Amino acid sequence: GAGVSQSPSNKVTEKGKDVELRCDPISGHTALYWYRQSLGQGLEFLIYFQGNSAPDKSGLPSDRFSAERTGGSVSTLTIQRTQQEDSAVYLCASSLGLYQETQYFGPGTRLLVL
Amino acid sequence: GESVGLHLPTLSVQEGDNSIINCAYSNSASDYFIWYKQESGKGPQFIIDIRSNMDKRQGQRVTVLLNKTVKHLSLQIAATQPGDSAVYFCAEHSYSSASKIIFGSGTRLSIRP
Numbered sequence: 001g002a003g004v005s006q007s008p009s010n011k012v013t014e015k016g017k018d019v020e021l022r023c024d025p026i027s028g029h030t031a032l033y034w035y036r037q038s039l040g041q042g043l044e045f046l047i048y049f050q051g052n053s054a055p056d057k058s059g060l061p062s063d064r065f066s067a068e069r070t071g072g073s074v075s076t077l078t079i080q081r082t083q084q085e086d087s088a089v090y091l092c093a094s095s096l097g098l099y100q101e102t103q104y105f106g107p108g109t110r111l112l113v114l
Numbered sequence: 115g116e117s118v119g120l121h122l123p124t125l126s127v128q129e130g131d132n133s134i135i136n137c138a139y140s141n142s143a144s145d146y147f148i149w150y151k152q153e154s155g156k157g158p159q160f161i162i163d164i165r166s167n168m169d170k171r172q173g174q175r176v177t178v179l180l181n182k183t184v185k186h187l188s189l190q191i192a193a194t195q196p197g198d199s200a201v202y203f204c205a206e207h208s209y210s211s212a213s214k215i216i217f218g219s220g221t222r223l224s225i226r227p
Contacts, residue, residue, distance in 0.1 A: 004157075033214065040122060041220075043158070043203065048214040056214055091157050101146060101207050101215055105157030 002026065004106035006092050012112045013082055021077040021109045025094030033103065034067055034077050035091040043091065049075065050097060082113045122201060124222040133191040137204030137218045142185060144206035148215070149178060149189045152201045161189070161202075191223075199225045 005024045013019050025032050034046040045059035049069045060066070064082075069075040079086055089110050093103040127133045139147065145166035150158035164171045164178045164187075171178050177190040187204050204218040 035217075042122065043217045043220070045214065045217070093157070102148065102160050102163060103150075103158075103205075103215065105150075105159070107157055 004092055004094050004104050006090075006106040006109050008109060009107065010110045010112075012114065014114055015084060016081055018078065018080045019082055019111065021079075021090050021111070023075045023077070023092030023094075023106060025073065025075070025092070026104055027073075028096070029094035029104075030072065030097035031095040031101070031103075032069060032075050033093045033095075034075070035093065036061075037089045037091055037108070039088075046077070046090075079111075082111075084113050087111055087113045122220050122222045124224055126224045126226055127194050128226050129194060129196060131194055133189075133194045133198065133223055135189045135191075135202050135221045135223065137187040137189075137221075139185050139187055139204065139206040139218070140216065141206060141208055142182075143208045144216075145209050146207040147178070147180060147187050148205045148207070149176075149187075150203045150205065150217075152203065152220075154200075158203060194223075194225055196225050196227070199223060 007022045030051045032049040036044045036046055047067045048056040064080045067077045089108040091105055091108045093105045095101050095103045148163045149161045151161050152158040162173045162176050162178050164180050169180050175192045179188045191198055201220045201222050203220045205215045207215045
C-alpha cells in the first residue's frame with residue numbers, strides 16, 4: 001500500500017529564498033510529525049499535529065519555520081528567508097494517532113541552501 | 115528543538131556476533147517504547163516496540179529489553195549481518211500525557227566482516 005510520500009525529494013535554493021516542503025501521510029493517519037536531520041546526526045523534532053488539536057510547535061527552531069496541515073491530511077512545512085544552517089534532510093512521519101503511535105516515515109526532502 | 119546530540123556514537127560488531135544497543139530514556143511516565151532502524155539515505159523504519167507492562171519482547175532476530183527502574187531500554191540483534199548496518203534510534207511515548215514521541219540520539223551500528 002501507499003506509504004508516506006514527500007516532495008520534492010531534493011531542493012537546492014539560495015540563501016534568503018522561501019521553500020515549501022510537502023508531506024502526504026498515510027490515509028487515515030491522524031498524527032503527523034516533522035523532523036529535521038543534519039548529516040550524521042539524530043532526529044530533531046519540529047512540529048506535531050494530532051487530529052484537530054492545536055499543533056505542538058515546541059520544536060520549531062525560529063519564527064522562520066511554520067507548518068500547516070489542511071483537512072487533516074497533507075502538510076506543508078515552510079521555511080522563510082532560508083539560511084545555510086537550514087540545510088538538512090526534512091523527514092515527515094505519520095501514525096494512526098493516539099494509542100497507535102508507531103510512526104511510518106517518508107523518504108525525506110534533502111534541502112541544500114547555498 | 116528536542117535534543118539530538120552531536121556526532122552519533124558507533125558500535126562496531128563482528129559479523130555473526132550478537133549486538134546490544136542501549137538507550138536511556140528521559141520520562142519516567144513513558145509507557146510505550148519503539149526501536150527504529152535508519153539505513154543510509156532512507157527514513158527510519160519501525161523494528162520492534164514494547165509497552166511498559168512488559169520487560170521483554172522478541173521479534174525475528176531482535177529482542178527488546180525494558181528496565182523501568184533505571185529507565186533503560188536495549189535492543190539485541192542476534193547473529194548480526196551486514197544488512198544490519200544502520201543507525202538505530204529508540205523512542206519513548208507517554209499515553210497518559212498524550213504527548214509527542216521523543217527520539218533518542220541514535221547509535222550507529224557498524225559490522226566488521
